[in-house]
Amino acid sequence: MTIGIVGGSIAGCSAAILLLKEGHEVTVFERSNKSLVGRGGGIGTTPALMKQIRADGLINGDFALFQINKMPFIGKVKSHEPYGKVAWDMPIHFNVFQWNELWQKLRHNVPNAHYRAGIKIVDAKSMPNGKVELTTHSGNKAHFDLVLFADGYQSLGRQLLFPEKKLKYRGYILWRGLLKESEMDIACPLSDDILRLSYKGEPGHNVVYFIPDQNGSVKEGERVFNWAAYIAIPEAKLDNIMTDKTGKIRSGTLPPGSISQANESWLKRFLSQHIPSYYANIVNKTKDSYIQVIYTLDLDSYYKDRMCLIGDAGMVVQPFTGSGVFKGYNNAKDLITCMKENQNLNDALEQWSKAQLKTGKRLLALGEQMEKAFIWEQLDFAKANEQATKTWWKASVSFPENFNYERP
Numbered sequence: 001m002t003i004g005i006v007g008g009s010i011a012g013c014s015a016a017i018l019l020l021k022e023g024h025e026v027t028v029f030e031r032s033n034k035s036l037v038g039r040g041g042g043i044g045t046t047p048a049l050m051k052q053i054r055a056d057g058l059i060n061g062d063f064a065l066f067q068i069n070k071m072p073f074i075g076k077v078k079s080h081e082p083y084g085k086v087a088w089d090m091p092i093h094f095n096v097f098q099w100n101e102l103w104q105k106l107r108h109n110v111p112n113a114h115y116r117a118g119i120k121i122v123d124a125k126s127m128p129n130g131k132v133e134l135t136t137h138s139g140n141k142a143h144f145d146l147v148l149f150a151d152g153y154q155s156l157g158r159q160l161l162f163p164e165k166k167l168k169y170r171g172y173i174l175w176r177g178l179l180k181e182s183e184m185d186i187a188c189p190l191s192d193d194i195l196r197l198s199y200k201g202e203p204g205h206n207v208v209y210f211i212p213d214q215n216g217s218v219k220e221g222e223r224v225f226n227w228a229a230y231i232a233i234p235e236a237k238l239d240n241i242m243t244d245k246t247g248k249i250r251s252g253t254l255p256p257g258s259i260s261q262a263n264e265s266w267l268k269r270f271l272s273q274h275i276p277s278y279y280a281n282i283v284n285k286t287k288d289s290y291i292q293v294i295y296t297l298d299l300d301s302y303y304k305d306r307m308c309l310i311g312d313a314g315m316v317v318q319p320f321t322g323s324g325v326f327k328g329y330n331n332a333k334d335l336i337t338c339m340k341e342n343q344n345l346n347d348a349l350e351q352w353s354k355a356q357l358k359t360g361k362r363l364l365a366l367g368e369q370m371e372k373a374f375i376w377e378q379l380d381f382a383k384a385n386e387q388a389t390k391t392w393w394k395a396s397v398s399f400p401e402n403f404n405y406e407r408p
C-alpha cells in the first residue's frame with residue numbers, strides 16, 4: 001500500500017519504521033526543514049514500552065536514559081530547608097531521557113528516501129477513486145492509499161476530519177527549563193528519582209529529574225537538570241502569560257527565551273515562595289525557560305475515509321500521564337495488527353479506531369484523575385505524613401492495566 005504520513009516527529013517516525021518493515025511504500029512529510037534536535041527537554045515512559053520499542057527495531061544501539069526507581073513527594077517547610085520534607089518515596093519504574101535522543105534514534109531508522117523534510121501539508125482530500133490527495137505548501141499534489149496524520153496536538157488532519165473538535169484549555173500551564181549540572185552551585189541530591197514538589201496551598205506542583213546531556217552522557221557532573229512547574233492560570237489571564245517579549249500573543253507554546261521579563265520574574269517569585277530553596281535556586285538560575293499550555297481533546301473516531309490520526313493528532317492527554325510516546329507507538333502498532341487481521345481496509349480501520357478510542361479514553365480518565373490530585377486537590381506534602389500521602393495517592397489515581405509506572 002502507498003502510505004503518506006504527515007509529521008515526522010515521534011509518532012510519524014515510529015509509524016514509518018513499522019510500516020516500512022511490513023513492506024508498505026511510505027512517505028513522511030515534515031514541515032520543519034531543520035533537524036528537530038535542540039527543541040526538546042525531558043520526556044519519559046515505562047521501561048516495558050522502551051523494551052517493546054527496541055524489540056520492534058524502532059531504536060537500536062546505545063540509548064542514553066536514566067532508570068527511575070522512586071518518586072518522592074516533597075513539601076517546603078522551614079525545618080527542612082534547603083531540600084524540603086519527604087512525605088513519601090513512592091516506588092516506580094520509569095525511564096527518562098532527552099526528547100532529542102528518542103527523535104534522533106527513530107529518525108535514524110527512517111531512510112532519507114522516505115523522509116521529506118521542509119514540506120508542509122496544507123490540504124487533504126478523499127478522491128472518488130478511494131485515494132487521498134495531499135497538497136503541499138508549494139501546491140504539489142501526491143496521492144496515497146492511506147494517510148496518517150502524525151502532526152501533533154494542533155493537527156491539520158484533525159481540523160479537516162473533525163472540525164467540530166476543539167482543544168480544551170485545562171486551566172494551567174507547564175513552565176519548563178533545563179540547567180546543566182555543571183552550572184549548579186552545590187551538588188544535587190537527586191539520583192534515581194523524580195521529585196514532585198508541592199506548593200503551599202496553591203494548585204499545581206513542580207516535577208524535577210535529571211536527564212542525560214545532549215551528547216548522551218549520563219556521568220555525574222554532565223547531566224542536565226529538567227524541571228517543569230504546573231501553574232494554574234485562569235483562562236482570562238492566559239493571553240497575558242502567552243505574550244512574548246516582543247508583545248506578540250503566542251498560541252500553545254512560548255519557545256525558550258521568549259517569556260516576557262515581567263512574567264518570568266513573577267513565575268520565579270511564585271516558585272521561590274512555594275518550593276524548597278535548593279530547587280528554587282535552580283529555577284532562578286535557568287535561562288531560556290519556556291511554556292506549554294495544557295490542553296486535552298476527546299474524539300469519537302480516529303479516522304474518516306482513508307485518513308487516520310495518530311499520536312497527539314488523535315486524543316490529547318495531560319502530560320503527567322507520561323503517555324506521549326506510548327500513544328504514538330501503539331496507534332501505529334495496532335494499525336498494523338488490524339490491517340493483518342482484516343482483508344478489507346474499511347473493516348481494519350473501524351476495528352482499529354474503536355481500540356484507539358478505548359485506550360485514548362482510559363488515558364484521558366487517568367489524566368483527569370492525576371490532574372485532580374496533582375493540580376486542583378494537590379496535597380501540601382510539607383503537612384502530610386507517609387500514611388496520609390499514600391491514602392491520597394491510592395484514592396486519587398488508578399492506572400489502565402497496559403500502562404502503569406507504579407512499582408508494587
Ligand SMILES: Cc1cc2nc3c(=O)[nH]c(=O)nc-3n(C[C@H](O)[C@H](O)[C@H](O)COP(=O)(O)OP(=O)(O)OC[C@H]3O[C@@H](n4cnc5c(N)ncnc54)[C@H](O)[C@@H]3O)c2cc1C
Nearest residue numbers: 007009010011031039040041099120121151152311312324
Ligand atoms: C520539537 C519538539 C520537541 C518536543 N519536546 C518535548 C519534550 O521535551 N517533552 C515532552 O514530553 N514532549 C515533547 N514534545 C511533544 C512530544 O513529541 C509529543 O507530545 C508526543 O511524543 C507525541 O508526538 P507526536 O509525534 O504525535 O507529535 P509532535 O511531536 O508534536 O510532532 C508533530 C510533528 O508534525 C509536524 N507537522 C505539524 N503540522 C504539519 C504539517 N501541516 N505538515 C507537515 N508536518 C507537520 C511538526 O513539525 C512536528 O514535527 C516535543 C515535540 C516537538 C515537535
